[in-house]
Structures are given as C-alpha cells and as structure tokens.
Amino acid sequence: MKPANKVFSGYGTSVFEVMSRLAIEHGTINLGQGFPDEDGPEDIRRAAAETVIEGPNQYPPMMGVPALRQAVAEHDRRFYGLDVDWQSEVMVTSGGAEALADCLFGLIDPGDEVVLIEPLYEMYLPLVRFAGGIPKLVRIEPPNWELPRQALAEAFSERTKLILLNSPHNPAGKVFEVDELDFIADLVKAHDAYAVCDEVYEHLVFDGRAHVPLMTLPGMRERCLRIGSAGKTFSVTGWKVGYVTAAPEVLSPVAKAHQFITFTTPPNLQSAVAFGLGKDDAYFSGLSGAMQAKRDRLTKGLEGAGFEVSASGGTYFLSVDIRSVGFDGDDEAFCRHITTEAGVTAVPVSAFYQESDVNHFARFCFCKQDAILDEAAARLARHFKGG
Ligand code: PMP
Ligand code: GLN
Numbered sequence: 001m002k003p004a005n006k007v008f009s010g011y012g013t014s015v016f017e018v019m020s021r022l023a024i025e026h027g028t029i030n031l032g033q034g035f036p037d038e039d040g041p042e043d044i045r046r047a048a049a050e051t052v053i054e055g056p057n058q059y060p061p062m063m064g065v066p067a068l069r070q071a072v073a074e075h076d077r078r079f080y081g082l083d084v085d086w087q088s089e090v091m092v093t094s095g096g097a098e099a100l101a102d103c104l105f106g107l108i109d110p111g112d113e114v115v116l117i118e119p120l121y122e123m124y125l126p127l128v129r130f131a132g133g134i135p136k137l138v139r140i141e142p143p144n145w146e147l148p149r150q151a152l153a154e155a156f157s158e159r160t161k162l163i164l165l166n167s168p169h170n171p172a173g174k175v176f177e178v179d180e181l182d183f184i185a186d187l188v189k190a191h192d193a194y195a196v197c198d199e200v201y202e203h204l205v206f207d208g209r210a211h212v213p214l215m216t217l218p219g220m221r222e223r224c225l226r227i228g229s230a231g232k233t234f235s236v237t238g239w240k241v242g243y244v245t246a247a248p249e250v251l252s253p254v255a256k257a258h259q260f261i262t263f264t265t266p267p268n269l270q271s272a273v274a275f276g277l278g279k280d281d282a283y284f285s286g287l288s289g290a291m292q293a294k295r296d297r298l299t300k301g302l303e304g305a306g307f308e309v310s311a312s313g314g315t316y317f318l319s320v321d322i323r324s325v326g327f328d329g330d331d332e333a334f335c336r337h338i339t340t341e342a343g344v345t346a347v348p349v350s351a352f353y354q355e356s357d358v359n360h361f362a363r364f365c366f367c368k369q370d371a372i373l374d375e376a377a378a379r380l381a382r383h384f385k386g387g
Helices: 015-026 042-054 066-080 095-107 124-130 149-155 178-190 248-261 267-277 281-304 331-342 370-385
Strands: 090-093 113-118 134-139 160-166 194-198 224-229 242-245 317-321 361-365
Touching: 015 331, 042 267, 066 090, 066 224, 066 242, 066 267, 090 095, 090 248, 095 124, 095 160, 095 194, 095 224, 095 242, 095 248, 113 124, 113 149, 124 134, 134 149, 149 178, 160 178, 178 194, 224 248, 281 317, 281 370, 331 361, 331 370
Parallel strands: 113 134, 113 160, 160 194, 194 224
Antiparallel strands: 090 242, 224 242, 317 361
C-alpha cells in the first residue's frame, strides 16, 4: 500500500486522548485534558435545545448566522473597544480549532516562515507543516515563562508570513504583558507579516488583569486575526463553536479555506452562543472569578502536597515542577506514575515542545468542582508525603 500523508501519519495519538483514556482505564481524577466538569449556563443550553426542535436545522450561511456574527462584533466592541463590521469582518467556525486551520491554510504558502512560541498547543505544528509552512520556534520555559525577546526578533525574517500567538497561553498559563505585545506588534509590522491570535481563553484571565488582544495595538487592526471559542467562554468544550474577527481583505482568504473544510457550523449552537455573548458583564467576570478561585484552590492543594507550582495568570491550567516532590523520572513517567499509583492524571509539559528536553513539569487542569480538586490534592499528598 502507498504511504498516507507524511505530515499527519508522522504524529502519534494526541496526548489529551492518550491521558484521558488512561484516566478512564484506571478510574482516576482526570486533571489532564482541559474541560470543565460542570456544563455552562442552563439558559444557553436550553436555547440550543429549543432551536433543534423549532428549527432551523438546515445549512446556515457559510460565514455564520447573522445573530452570532452580530453578537461577536458587539462582544469585541464591548470588551475591547474594537469597531467590527459583522458582515465583512466576522466568520463563525467549528471551534477555535477550525478557525486555526482556516487561518493557517488560508494564509500560508509553501515555503513561508511561521513564527511560533513553544510550548505549543498540539495542532499548531501539524497544521503549519501541512500547509507547507516552515516553523521558526522560540521558547518560553517554566517556571517563569519569560519571553526571550532577542530570540523572537531573530526568528523573524523577510520570509515571515505570520506569527501564531496564543495568549492567554496553554499550557503556560501566561498572559502576555502589554509591553511584550508591543514588542511582538513592532516585529509583525516591521516584517509586513500577519498575526494569528489564538485568544480562546480571553475570558479566563485572573488577578484583575484584562485580556488585551494584539489587534487593539496601534497598526495591528489590519494585520491580526483574532480567534475566540464558545467552548471556553461558556464551559461547553464539546460544542466546537469558534469565531474569527479580521479585516475584510484578511478574512476573505481565510473564508475560502473555511468553505472547503466545514463550510458551516450547527445552527442551534450558533444561535445559542449568540444569546450567550449577549450576557451581562457579571457573567463574564463571574466566570473568571470562579476559575481564579479554582486556580488558587488547586495551587494551595498542590503546594500542600509538596509541589512547586508555577504562577498561572489565565486559562484552565497550571504547571508543577515534578522534582519538587523528589520524582526522578521524566514528566511522562510522572504522569503515568500518578495515574496508576495516586489516582490522579495530568499531562506532561514536554508534549508541548518539539524536543522533549523540558521534561520535568506536569500540567494540571483546575476547571473542576472544588471537592474534586481537594480530593486530587489529598491523593497526591498521601502518595508523596504519606500524609
Ligand atoms: N487553542 C487552544 C490554545 C486551546 O487550548 C484550544 C482548546 N483545546 C483550542 C485552540 C481549540 O478550541 P475549540 O475547542 O473551540 O476548537
Ligand atoms: N485544549 C484542551 C487541552 O489543552 C484539549 C483539547 C483536545 O483534547 N483536543 O487540554
């Protein structure tokens, strides 16, 4: 038989899937794959259910139902002061994941260079490579995840088509500072490049900080494609409803990719998300406040179990240094070990790097019920401290 596509067949099964399967097999508390264990607001779910009964249930418009595109434009105005034309500047996708694929496939030509910051959300490299892009990787590393500015500047060249920037960052939990964003914006402008901004965790930013889209910086409105996800914003990760905001000339090629990939997204979910985006400010601040409390709870629990915990300013995730509890294997061995021996599952941070040399940190997800977080910490404390 002839070989299948070399890019995709060269990868193993997703670390999230592997660890979730292992968690199910061993009946553990799964703090690996990032998904909340409580569904989002009932009124939003009800709106989706009602639309299935009442209709419409046929293909929605390719760019998304007008109500959702209008709601995204209004959301971007309300939270970021962006002036967005819903008809020409918003596109609905089947998740942030499809939005990423559309942006990368719509913009990259074979041989184009693409700047990425490791650790990387796992689909980034396969998609860039599939599009024929040449990845230029820059690293941030735990525990401080500092941006190496000189290395970043050196990663840009006249062949740079775009930078893919994830803030708040999975798995680092890093929320890029405004001066870091300024630095990135200057590089993008100086090299006449685009910025694909994966902002799916935009409403999961803690400690009173506000999410700042790169798109809001001077000169960046026309160069950025801003990606959001209803899965994260409304705690319904299985819904896979995403949206892209970009200037018309930039969105247009990306819409071409979308039309050949999914073309559209289930209509009931779109209208329910439109309803959700209209919720009052208290919903959004309540979400980040609740998640911040969970971050604090798990941080305290893990510290009590003897771990050094890296600060997390956003997302669903925090990382721990596995050496701090005396574990002397690598992070993969650690995640398997705590799954089989302590009844708790995490994911190895090395899975997010191309080379697995940053291999003594594990990522834990804190978007779980308080009692679950407490029990996970207690199990780890019993295992590592015997107490
Ligand atoms: N980007 C990042 C950084 C993510 O963590 C996720 C969610 N796993 C996605 C994109 C994909 O979002 P969605 O589930 O909406 O496709
Ligand atoms: N974004 C989620 C995480 O980082 C997982 C998504 C997936 O399983 N593909 O855990």
